[in-house]
Amino acid sequence: MAMDLRHLRPDRNHGGPIYLQLYRRYRDAIAAGKLRPGDRVPAVRSLASELNLARGTVELAYQMLASEGYLLARGPAGTFVSPGLEPLAQTPRAARGARPAAAPTGMAAVPAPRPFQLGLPALDAFPRKTWVRLAGRTLRSLGMAAMVHPDPAGYEPLRRSIAAYLGISRGIACTPAQVFVTNGYRGALQLACRALLEPGDEGWYEDPGYPYARRLLEDEGMRLAPVAVDEEGLDVGQGIRRAARARFAVVTPTHQSPLGMALSLPRRLELLEWAGRSAAWIVEDDYDSEFRYHGRPLPALKSLDAQGRVLYAGTFSKALFPGLRLAYLVAPQAQAARLQEAAQRLPGPGAVPLQAAVADFMDQGHFARHLRRMRALYAVRRGFLVDALDAVFGGRLHVQPQAGGIHVLAHLAGRRSDRAIAAEARARGLAVQALSDWRIRKSAAGGLLLGFANLQSADEARAQAERLRAAFDAAR
Ligand SMILES: Cc1ncc(COP(=O)(O)O)c(C=O)c1O
DSSP states (O other): OOOOGGGGOOOSSSSSOHHHHHHHHHHHHHHTTSSOTTOEEOOHHHHHHHHTOOHHHHHHHHHHHHHTTSEEEOGGGOEEEOGGGHHHHHOHHHHTTOOOSSOSSGGGGSOOOOTTOTTOOOGGGSOHHHHHHHHHHHHHTOOGGGTSOOOTTOOHHHHHHHHHHHHHHHOOOOOGGGEEEEEHHHHHHHHHHHHHOOTTOEEEEEESOOHHHHHHHHHTTOEEEEEEEETTEEOHHHHHHHHTTOSEEEEOOSSOTTTOOOOOHHHHHHHHHHHHHHTOEEEEEOTTTTOBOSSOOOOOGGGGOTTSOEEEEEESTTTTOGGGOEEEEEOOGGGHHHHHHHHTTSOOSOOHHHHHHHHHHHHTTHHHHHHHHHHHHHHHHHHHHHHHHHHHHGGGEEEEOOSBSSEEEEEESTTOOHHHHHHHHHHTTOOOEEGGGGOSSOOSOOEEEEEOTTOOSHHHHHHHHHHHHHHHHHOO
């Protein structure tokens, strides 16, 4: 295809960063039908030289377009407008991020994500076509094995896929028999409680920490001892001083939830040593390790677990989508039988065809590809939010840099109440959470927790930051 490159030429004086202009020009050209699905686009090098731009600028724009599904890189064959974009080329509104009135799948009933919603991956970038194809195929080819009462420990092929994935990506050596598929992370915690703990048992809980899991543990009869978190993660020494006889500890070693630091190696070793010495269990909640933007991903704590004290929990809520309600728990080898027995007394993770579709998605390489694309996309979207907060709030909010995850924590300058601001923001339709609501003990240091995965453009981030600013100004 001979493309008219004049349409793409960015304006150096107006219109914001060059890569964003280029990205928008492409998006608009595709939406307007000037570029058709299957069209080949110029190579990075030739476009950069034609438009007199740095190669990195063009690369960044292409990367964004590819991660949002507009472009498809086919190695040496070149880069093409994604062939799956037919309907989009006919409905320009969709290109501007408007959600379709009726989604083609049963997921239509899911409400649109609210701005800043935590824990929600980029729903617009989920590879629906591939997913629907795989899920459709598992339903059409439903064998007898998928129709009988399922094993509450999880569908065997999915347990195998998870074990293989964890070996490669998280350095965890485990067999499928150690992997239990659960109904979300809370299902994983419930299984751990029922298999290994008794009501009344005491456990360390990070302060601040994930409030939904805290509630589940309390509902299971656990007594939680709050343990502070500092720049090295959980303060193991404090845990030992305050509750040395605890039976368990729940930790987020890769990316502390919600503050974001990693548990340092000395602390990891101290924690493992304590658990070994006291025959206590460690639940490692590795909820968003897939998304890391700089530095090498840290191996899981579980990979250092020589004494078999760590139960490793992962979830598909962020890697795929939370509506699946699928997570998993990896038991130490010696405890697999106890967990298997406890799993038989719980409802299990639900429908087999869904679990089968996830297994196919992983085995066919879609999972790894999706995660790669999302890593690049989230790095860009995080930039949208950080830049917008900077521009709109100046020094009034301090965004703490985090190496990974899909939310940012913005600290408040002065003595403003994070709860009051978050409440005002929620009243205006923004799904902002206050750091204080994640704390067990009171602390003066408030902050706002803001999800960024669904902010589709710099303009959208700016508009939402301005709505947040209005709430910030109005809150007392
Ligand atoms: C700290 C933490 N752990 C675990 C999860 C996963 O929960 P689930 O698998 O129930 O969606 C989340 C989800 O937001 C989380 O923030």
